Amino acid sequence: MEIKVFDSAVEVSQYVAQMILEEVKRRSDSVLGLATGRTMDAIYHQLVWTAQKNKVSFKDVRSFAVDEYVGLKAESENSYQHYLNFHLYQQLDFNRKNTHIMKTSMNRIDDTCFQYEELIKKVGGIDLQLLGIGMNGHVGLNEPGSSLDSRTRVVALSSTTLKSNKTLFYEESIPNTAVTMGIGTILESKKCLLIATGETKSKIIQRLVNGDVCSQLPASALKTHKNCELILDRDAAKLI
Numbered sequence: 001m002e003i004k005v006f007d008s009a010v011e012v013s014q015y016v017a018q019m020i021l022e023e024v025k026r027r028s029d030s031v032l033g034l035a036t037g038r039t040m041d042a043i044y045h046q047l048v049w050t051a052q053k054n055k056v057s058f059k060d061v062r063s064f065a066v067d068e069y070v071g072l073k074a075e076s077e078n079s080y081q082h083y084l085n086f087h088l089y090q091q092l093d094f095n096r097k098n099t100h101i102m103k104t105s106m107n108r109i110d111d112t113c114f115q116y117e118e119l120i121k122k123v124g125g126i127d128l129q130l131l132g133i134g135m136n137g138h139v140g141l142n143e144p145g146s147s148l149d150s151r152t153r154v155v156a157l158s159s160t161t162l163k164s165n166k167t168l169f170y171e172e173s174i175p176n177t178a179v180t181m182g183i184g185t186i187l188e189s190k191k192c193l194l195i196a197t198g199e200t201k202s203k204i205i206q207r208l209v210n211g212d213v214c215s216q217l218p219a220s221a222l223k224t225h226k227n228c229e230l231i232l233d234r235d236a237a238k239l240i
């Protein structure tokens, strides 16, 4: 895992947005894996601004969300579907037929997970996977204890994640389960960018960088990936 440290979160978002644009310019129908969360806000904002300025089209880009809550209403503004629509899809010329997220309201949720994996395989795998890291080291919503070869599945959210993410919810309470790409699914991506900004992530980044690969720190699995960058601002990197 190559570590890159930038002076500020703005520089991180500029760098990551540029990487995404280069990927889309390289191959107009690239397959992107998309994370959500606070870290990604600035990155998507920068991506939209730069893509519009440089007139880069996303009409053939395929995308797969990394996770989604279970049990939210279809129109819920707290869903990751809504997040990606708001921050990305409706800002650029994505063709909605090419954008994918787990349909967690369906009854046969295990079938949904299986079909998601099949669809990723059918398009030839993920070219560029964006990832944030949770305060407890989760990637996607693979919580501590997740098997390092896990696949897309339903997971119970940890108390750390519920506490951290419930502040983002309004008008409904945070579900305690979600569907996430597995760690095994993520590791099959051709390139991964693991991104952390802000001092609140500095302790988990210290554990990630200094520790071994272990299921108690799911993001550590990315150390076994051949093409993964850990992209930090100075605050997130302050303990390494």
Ligand code: GLP
Residues within 6 Å of the ligand: 035, 036, 037, 038, 039, 040, 066, 067, 131, 132, 133, 134, 135, 139, 140, 141, 161, 165
């Ligand atoms: C959230 C998301 C993850 C995200 C991570 C970091 O729970 N489900 O996909 O990468 O945790 O979130 P944040 O950027 O808000 O700290």
